[in-house]
Amino acid sequence: MRIAVTGSIATDHLMAFPGRFVDQLLPDQLEHVSLSFLVDSLQVRRGGVAANIAFGLGGLGLAPLLVGAVGPDFAEYEVWLKEHGVDTGSVYVSCEHQTARFMCMTDQDTNQIAAFYAGAMAEAGRIDLRAVHDRAPLDLVLVSPNDPGAMVRHTEQARELGIDFAADPSQQLARLTGDEVRSLVTGARWLFTNEYESALLRERAGWSHQEVLDRVGVWVTTLGAQGVRIDRKNEPAITVGAVPDVRAEDPTGVGDAFRSGFLAAVSWGLPLGTAAQLGCAMSALVLATTGSQAYEIRPAALLATVRTVYGEQAAGLLEAKLGRPA
Numbered sequence: 001m002r003i004a005v006t007g008s009i010a011t012d013h014l015m016a017f018p019g020r021f022v023d024q025l026l027p028d029q030l031e032h033v034s035l036s037f038l039v040d041s042l043q044v045r046r047g048g049v050a051a052n053i054a055f056g057l058g059g060l061g062l063a064p065l066l067v068g069a070v071g072p073d074f075a076e077y078e079v080w081l082k083e084h085g086v087d088t089g090s091v092y093v094s095c096e097h098q099t100a101r102f103m104c105m106t107d108q109d110t111n112q113i114a115a116f117y118a119g120a121m122a123e124a125g126r127i128d129l130r131a132v133h134d135r136a137p138l139d140l141v142l143v144s145p146n147d148p149g150a151m152v153r154h155t156e157q158a159r160e161l162g163i164d165f166a167a168d169p170s171q172q173l174a175r176l177t178g179d180e181v182r183s184l185v186t187g188a189r190w191l192f193t194n195e196y197e198s199a200l201l202r203e204r205a206g207w208s209h210q211e212v213l214d215r216v217g218v219w220v221t222t223l224g225a226q227g228v229r230i231d232r233k234n235e236p237a238i239t240v241g242a243v244p245d246v247r248a249e250d251p252t253g254v255g256d257a258f259r260s261g262f263l264a265a266v267s268w269g270l271p272l273g274t275a276a277q278l279g280c281a282m283s284a285l286v287l288a289t290t291g292s293q294a295y296e297i298r299p300a301a302l303l304a305t306v307r308t309v310y311g312e313q314a315a316g317l318l319e320a321k322l323g324r325p326a
C-alpha cells in the first residue's frame with residue numbers, strides 16, 4: 001500500500017543561553033532593543049510533521065511518498081530521509097524560500113524566545129497531487145499540518161481522484177476556519193486527533209461527537225499516557241493503553257510516531273486494536289529519545305515491547321509483517 005504523507009517539513013534549531021533573559025532586558029530601553037545572546041549550544045533537529053511520519057513509515061518498510069514544500073537547503077535532510085526509506089521524489093523545492101525553520105533559545109529559567117519561519121511551506125498549495133499520483137499510484141493520502149490552503153487542496157484532490165484520505169489537522173486546527181475543518185474531515189477514512197484537538201475540532205466544525213462520526217470512517221484519538229481510543233459509528237469504542245513506565249526523555253513527535261505505526265499496521269490489513277498497539281510502541285520509542293527522528297526501528301525490539309505489553313497474540317500478528325515490504 002502506497003501512502004502519500006503530506007504536511008510540514010522543517011528543522012528545529014534549539015539553542016541554550018547560559019544566563020537569564022530578564023537580566024539582559026533593560027525595562028527603560030525596551031523601545032530600542034538590540035540584543036545578541038551568546039549561546040553555548042546549538043542542536044539542529046530534523047522535524048516537520050510529514051517528515052516525522054514518513055520517517056516512521058519508512059523505517060517500518062512502507063516506502064512512503066513525502067509530499068511537502070522545502071527550500072534549496074533541503075539536500076542534506078533529503079539524504080537522511082532517503083536513507084530511512086522515504087521516497088522524496090514528490091517534494092516541491094522552492095527557489096525563493098528556505099525550508100521551514102523553528103528557532104528557539106532557552107535560558108536558565110527555561111524561558112524561551114522563539115521564531116517560526118514558514119518559508120517554503122507557504123508554497124505547498126502549488127503541489128498537484130494528480131502529478132504525484134501519476135508518478136506513483138497512491139492508495140492513501142494523509143493530510144497533516146501544513147499551509148491551510150495546501151491542506152484543503154490536497155483533501156479536495158484526493159476526493160476528486162477517488163483516493164482514500166486521512167485527516168490529521170492537529171496543531172493547525174487553531175488556524176483553520178470552520179469551513180476548512182469541515183472540508184478536511186468530511187469523507188475521511190481516518191481522522192486523527194489528540195484529546196484536546198478532538199474538542200477543538202468539534203467546536204470549530206460546530207459538530208457533535210456523533211456528527212463527526214457520521215462523516216468519517218474511523219476516529220483515532222490519542223490520550224497521552226492513557227493510550228488511545230478508537231471510535232466508529234454504531235460500534236463500541238476500542239481502547240488501547242500506552243506502553244507503561246517509559247523513561248520519558250522528550251515528547252516531541254510522539255503523536256507522529258503513533259500515526260506511522262498505526263497506518264503501517266492497517267496497511268498490512270491488521271485489526272484496529274493491533275494497529276493502535278504498534279502505534280503506541282512506536283510512540284514509546286520516540287518518547288525515550290531526544291528529537292522526533294532520533295529513534296531506531298529494530299523489529300525485534302519493537303516486537304519484544306508489543307509482546308510484553310500487549311501479549312503474544314498481538315506480537316504474533318505483527319511478527320509476520322514487521323520489516324517486510326508492504
Ligand SMILES: Nc1ncnc2c1ncn2[C@@H]1O[C@H](COP(=O)(O)OP(=O)(O)OP(=O)(O)O)[C@@H](O)[C@H]1O
Pocket residue numbers: 193194195222223224225226227228241242243244245246248251252253254255256258279280281283284287
Ligand atoms: N507518558 C507516556 N508514556 C507512554 N506513552 C505515551 C506517553 N505520552 C504519550 N504516549 C504515547 O504517544 C501517543 C500520542 O500521545 P499524545 O496523545 O500525547 O499525542 P500528541 O498530543 O499529538 O503529541 P505531540 O503532538 O506532542 O506529538 C499516545 O497514544 C501514547 O501511546
Ligand SMILES: [Mg+2]
Pocket residue numbers: 170171194255256
Ligand atoms: Mg500531535
